[in-house]
Amino acid sequence: DFGGGITVDSFTVDSATQITANITIDAAAATGVRDVSVTTPGGTDTLIAGFTVEPAPPTITSIDPAQGDQGEALAVTITGTFLTGASEPDFGGGITVDSFTVDGPTQITANITIAAAAATGVRDVSVTTPGGTDTLIAGFTVEPAPPTITSIDPDQGDQGETLAVTITGTYFTGATDVSFGAGITVDSFTVDSATQITANITIAAAAATGVRDVSVTTPGGTDTLIAGFTVEPAPPTITSIDPDQGDQGET
Template identity: 40%
Template sequence: MPPAVSSINPSQGSVSGGTTVTITGTNLTGATAVRFGASNAASYSVNSSTQITASTPAGSPGSVPVTVVSPSGTSNATVSFTYTAVLPTVTAVSPATGPASGGTAVTLTGTNFTGATAVRFGSDNAPSFTVTSSTRITTVSPSGSPGAVPVTVTTPSGTSASAAAAYFFYVPAPFLTEISPSAGPTGGNNNVTLKGANLSNATAVRFGAAVSTFTSVSSTEVTAKAPPGSGVADITVSTPGGSSNPLAYAYVGGPVLLAVSPTSGPASGGAVVTLLGTGFTTTTSVKVGASPVSYVVLSDGELTAVVPPGPSGAVPLVVTTVGGTSDALTFVRVEAPVV
């Protein structure tokens, strides 16, 4: 008598196969094959003349007849097994942000990733991806436009849904337009204000290769503490959107005051003195004693200033630039003779 199949339990399973099913019927002893449609079971075991345990092969969505083959014949195709499409799901994207230029290494967590054929960020295919397990994929973001896009995984079973937890946000690159001041002392430690666009969530501010401490004020402003340095350094701001264009920042040495001429003048004020030295180009003030005075920078090594009135006697004279304050030279106020 040929075998006969009366039922199968469970009667449905994943298209990826591997579902363990129990086949019930008659005359099952000596079975030489168990088939799901045209495909042989991945494995099977004859438990008795009325029962077989089998593991389903992979299949396509839909129903297929289940048959048992023995030397006496093949059972009728009256019992079916239904393959159900188990779609992949993306439950987490890490990191969830990156530059619009692409190239961010991203890890996807979810389910049913085995056999993935595509990973997409919005409508764009990832340039590469690796399925490390059924629940994990490592991939690289393609370039995109600023904003959020769903990340989806496609397998032979279909494409994952655009879940709320499966979005990647493309961040626009930061851009600098202004730096103030644009120069400072070689010893650093002065405050510098950077202005531009897309500066939110700044991760680093650099003066050349030197990393600065900083505060994000807004999407258009960052304040930073200049580190020590020399020469001209390119200042850049980094955010999840990438690194900004550079703006030049000059490190300036402190001024050196070598001579003052004349060295004395009337206590009534008005004497015009010439100061000789170096580093005068970025002069911000000249003081005679505690009083700021008017001045004119003639060159990096020369400037003139007007001495204000004051009590007779010696007073210190100093020059301050963005690089610091010079050592003092002495100017002597002299009382006019009394006739």
């Protein structure tokens, strides 16, 4: 007898001095020492604390969701086995575990925050318990956050004008395209920082007047500022007068 949570599947008396026992320790068996007893026609003997049940090492089988955007806060479910007694899970650089709950031996819920500047790409996720540590390689992915446009300066220009425009917002790193709509050509643009783009644009002389939607595309997606820029009518210019003189009293 090995005590609670341990089943003796079979045993063999090899000799007067040895027994071989095949045992199964239940997955939910309490950890700690067990007294081991052997009974013969001559009586029973017990070895106090003769056997110890150790915590099983944890295993991580899945993460859900398995990805999140830069700057995002979300709840993540870690599924596996032998998670009881887990300390704080580790999601790698740029990800903070704000809180976590061991829901049971097969599940942990972790509330995490991904830093706005966290490097994109995969992360290994680790869980440590009294039984050891398990790591799910590439278990979580940090995705680029979608861009947002908050303002355009200047937000208007005349037909036929060439000008530099500053676009302000967030998550502009890696921008691949800037669009000001019909009749406006983006000659070049520079991503000055994660929050600013400078675009050099030319408004066609024949461009229709009125508002334009301005879009920025990055690896994280596309954002559009509706009516973010306005094409104004070009001011008139006088180039010549003919004839450029007349006499008093002349019509």
